[in-house]
Amino acid sequence: MSASFSESIAQGDFIDLLNRSGYSWPNPAQVPTVDKTQLTQGTTVLAFHYKDGVLVAGDRRATAGNAIMYERCDKVIPIDDYSLMAIAGVPATAFEMARVLSHNFEYYRRSQLQPLSTEGKVRALSRLLKDNMGLAIQGVGAVSPIFASFNQKTGAPVIYFYDLLGAQFEIRTHTATGSGSPVIRGVLEHEDLWGESPLAGRDENDAALLAIRLLQTAGRFDSATGQASPDDLIYPIIACITQEGYHFIPDEEVAALFRQAVRRNS
Numbered sequence: 001m002s003a004s005f006s007e008s009i010a011q012g013d014f015i016d017l018l019n020r021s022g023y024s025w026p027n028p029a030q031v032p033t034v035d036k037t038q039l040t041q042g043t044t045v046l047a048f049h050y051k052d053g054v055l056v057a058g059d060r061r062a063t064a065g066n067a068i069m070y071e072r073c074d075k076v077i078p079i080d081d082y083s084l085m086a087i088a089g090v091p092a093t094a095f096e097m098a099r100v101l102s103h104n105f106e107y108y109r110r111s112q113l114q115p116l117s118t119e120g121k122v123r124a125l126s127r128l129l130k131d132n133m134g135l136a137i138q139g140v141g142a143v144s145p146i147f148a149s150f151n152q153k154t155g156a157p158v159i160y161f162y163d164l165l166g167a168q169f170e171i172r173t174h175t176a177t178g179s180g181s182p183v184i185r186g187v188l189e190h191e192d193l194w195g196e197s198p199l200a201g202r203d204e205n206d207a208a209l210l211a212i213r214l215l216q217t218a219g220r221f222d223s224a225t226g227q228a229s230p231d232d233l234i235y236p237i238i239a240c241i242t243q244e245g246y247h248f249i250p251d252e253e254v255a256a257l258f259r260q261a262v263r264r265n266s
Contacts, residue, residue, distance in 0.1 A: 012116075014107035015100065015127060043178030044218045044225045045075050045086035047146045047159045047171070048188060049200045050207035053242035054148045054157040056086050057211035059180070059219060060234055061226025071226055076237050080105045081245045082150040083121060088178030089143035093135065097128045097143065118151040122160050122168055129166035136164040144177045150241050157241055174199055180218030180225035187214060205257070208238050208249060212261040228258050 045058035058075035061068060077085045077098040085101065087094035104124055108116040116124070125147050135141030147160045147168075159171040174188040191210060192199045202210070212228070215236045219227035228235045235254040239246055249257075 012108040012112040014104035015124065017107070018100070041090060041179075041224065043088045044176065044180030044184070044215065044222065045088050045146055045178055046174070046176035046181070046184065046188070046211065046214060047086060047148050048174035048192075048207070049157065049159065049172070050202050050204065050240075051200065052204060053150065053240055054159055055204070055207045055211060055238065055240050056084050056146065056148050057208075057215065057236050057238040058086055058088075058178075059215045059226045059236055061224065062091060063224045066223070068226075071229070071232070071234055074237055076239050076248075078102075078239075078246060079121075079147075079149075080115075082152065082241065084148045084239055084241060084246050085125070086146040086148070086177075087143060088145070088181075090141050093132060093141040094143045094145065097125070097132075097145070100128060101125060115152070117153065118149055118158060121149060122147060122158075125160075126162065126166040126168050129162055129164065133165050146175060146177060148241055150243060150245070152243075155243065176214075178225070180215075180222035183218050183221045184214040187217065204240055207240075208254070208257050209261045211238055212236055212254070212258055216262065230255065230258065 041063050043059070047054060047056045056076050060072050062070040062073040073091065075087050077087065079085050079098060079101050085098050101124055105116050105121060125145065129143065132141055132143065136143070142164055144164060145162055147162070148158065150157045159175060160168045161171055161175045161177065162168050173192055176185050176188065215225065216227055218225040233251070235251055235258055238249045238254055240249070
């Protein structure tokens with residue numbers, strides 16, 4: 001076993017091990033010119049604190065320019081038992097980041113015989129985004145993710161928003177990203193300040209209802225954000241993180257919530 005591999009194992013750093021093995025993000029200078037209208041993009045995702053933890057949700061549409069490419073894109077991705085990553089931007093880059101993160105967290109757990117700290121998880125995604133900076137600036141690999149996790153050390157859920165260059169910002173209440181996010185950020189703020197109760201005081205059912213309504217609203221004003229389509233059994237993807245880990249709300253439950261969410265008062 002080489003010294004470089006031994007050092008990577010000792011540090012529990014899977015990303016460093018990949019680099020030492022010759023794996024790296026493409027050099028932007030070596031990437032051929034790409035017609036950006038042909039790049040698949042995914043939007044819109046959101047996350048907010050609710051009574052029992054954190055809710056993360058996203059629509060299901062992926063687009064390329066003005067073309068709808070796919071209506072069942074999973075934009076909320078499990079990273080480990082207590083962490084989720086919600087993606088807006090180029091899915092190919094985001095999915096690769098999610099795979100690397102998942103392996104990184106598991107590699108650390110097995111090599112160090114303990115889970116990676118929440119701070120370490122947050123920085124790992126920041127590092128991947130920084131390494132991806134060249135492609136992001138070119139506009140051919142930009143990813144704007146939300147990272148949500150449950151900090152087992154402090155016993156509290158956390159949400160982090162990242163910019164394209166990897167700077168991370170802890171979110172105390174709510175956040176959203178993607179092309180439909182400007183429409184719903186104000187609604188989230190209004191709901192938190194002047195709704196029937198603050199977001200952090202709502203139970204999972206009420207939180208999920210709000211997420212569905214927000215994504216439906218985003219879809220009305222942003223063509224890249226897909227609205228739910230009951231006839232095609234297409235609904236938003238909704239997941240929650242609590243002290244017991246993450247769980248996705250099953251499609252049949254989301255369907256029932258959708259009927260409740262869009263029901264107009266008589």
